[in-house]
Amino acid sequence: MSEIYILGCGAVGLLLAERLAHHHTVTLITRDSTDAEYFLIRDQKQHRLNVQVTTLKQLNKKIQTCIVPVKAYQLEQACKEILPHLSHDADIILSHNGMHDLSKISAKLASKQALFFLSTSMGGMKSAPNTVIFKGPGLTQLGACNLAAQLTLNDVYQKWFSQRFDPIEVVDDINVIRWQKLCVNIAINPLSAIKQCPNGALRAPKYASDVLNLLNEACFIAHQEGIQLKLNEELARAYKVMTLTAKNTSSMAQDIKLKRRSEIDAICGFISLTAQKHGHHAEVNDGLWRQIKLIEQA
Numbered sequence: 001m002s003e004i005y006i007l008g009c010g011a012v013g014l015l016l017a018e019r020l021a022h023h024h025t026v027t028l029i030t031r032d033s034t035d036a037e038y039f040l041i042r043d044q045k046q047h048r049l050n051v052q053v054t055t056l057k058q059l060n061k062k063i064q065t066c067i068v069p070v071k072a073y074q075l076e077q078a079c080k081e082i083l084p085h086l087s088h089d090a091d092i093i094l095s096h097n098g099m100h101d102l103s104k105i106s107a108k109l110a111s112k113q114a115l116f117f118l119s120t121s122m123g124g125m126k127s128a129p130n131t132v133i134f135k136g137p138g139l140t141q142l143g144a145c146n147l148a149a150q151l152t153l154n155d156v157y158q159k160w161f162s163q164r165f166d167p168i169e170v171v172d173d174i175n176v177i178r179w180q181k182l183c184v185n186i187a188i189n190p191l192s193a194i195k196q197c198p199n200g201a202l203r204a205p206k207y208a209s210d211v212l213n214l215l216n217e218a219c220f221i222a223h224q225e226g227i228q229l230k231l232n233e234e235l236a237r238a239y240k241v242m243t244l245t246a247k248n249t250s251s252m253a254q255d256i257k258l259k260r261r262s263e264i265d266a267i268c269g270f271i272s273l274t275a276q277k278h279g280h281h282a283e284v285n286d287g288l289w290r291q292i293k294l295i296e297q298a
Contacts (some may be wrong), residue, residue: 001025004160005066007078011124011251012069012095014038014132017051019164027052029066029082034058041127042134062087065160067118069095072266079105086113091156093118094145097185097251098266099178106146114149116156117174118142119181121241123248135248140165143174179227180237183218185267187211187238189252190288193262194295196253200246203239210284211238214268217282221271224278256295264292 003025006013017026018040028038028051038049064087070078075096086092089112094102106115121138142157144150157170171177188199191210195201202211215238219229255262268289275282 002159003027003064005029005063007066007068007082008070009038009130010069010071011126011132012120012122013067014040014049014126015120015122015124015134016067016069016095016118018047018049018134020160021050022164024160025052026050027054029054029056029059031055036130039131040134041131046131056081056085059085063090065091065093065156067093067095069118071261072096072098072100072263073261075100076105079108083108088112089148090114091116091149091152093142093156095120096263096266097181097189098263099182099270100266102145109146109148112148114152114156115145116142116149116153117145117178119174119177121184121245123245125249125254136245137166138244140168141171141174141177142168143171143177145174176227176229179222179229180234182267182270183215183229183234184238184241185263186214186218186271186285187234188242189250189262190214190264190268190292192250193252193256193264193292194288196257198246199242199248199250203242203246211235213284214288217275217285218271221274221278221280221282224280225274252292256292261296262292264289264296268292 001024004020005027006017007029009028009030020026030053034053040047063085068078088110091114093116095118120140123135124132125135127133144153161168191202215234216231219231222229252262268285271282272286272289
């Protein structure tokens, strides 16, 4: 069996581990305990994950394939810590909400180290530090972020993801997919966090103008960045996700409820700062960014 490592034990990481462990040897890299057991709850039944656990200090060989499903604000530090443990031609697969300048990470990689991005809308919620509740399926998309990844994209897809992920697709331009995912995050996460409501509640007419204005700003700023998004398509995508995940609680709503730092800087904050870079002001995104930051500080 092929061996794949997953950095951390967040909700997405555990969801991916459960799928991959059916055909591969999966090792979670955690900060502390190596004797912990991890579980997934599906249809009210608890299953023990067939995974190994280690820490960076205990690694005694180079990693060939590593998934890094961390929060956007943790990404640079996570990559800094894992980089010395990667083989010279390693495959690194990032997965997070919001937007992050991946060129800074790519610049630190060797020429044969391939950088990928995995976008997934599978639903998961941590009910305990070692347990994730599967909340529902969703589309998973894989794309290349550098030249080395472009050369091996189909091989990586076939080896790791084609058998256990459905629906899943390989995409030619992952940057567009990341912007589309950002728009969904913008439409759902901050409002659900402030209102502490499930995703489906945002379909109510009273939120329509907020969703419209948030996505109108996001599409405008995307155009400034050379990404051609259409407002009607992003609205339709956001409302489709609200419907498909109607009973789910967004990750940001969970973070705010549990008094954890959210990814708002990489979502509404990204739009606000990118707007400023182009001499514009994204008033609605900026307002929600500041509102969430005030809640976090409190």
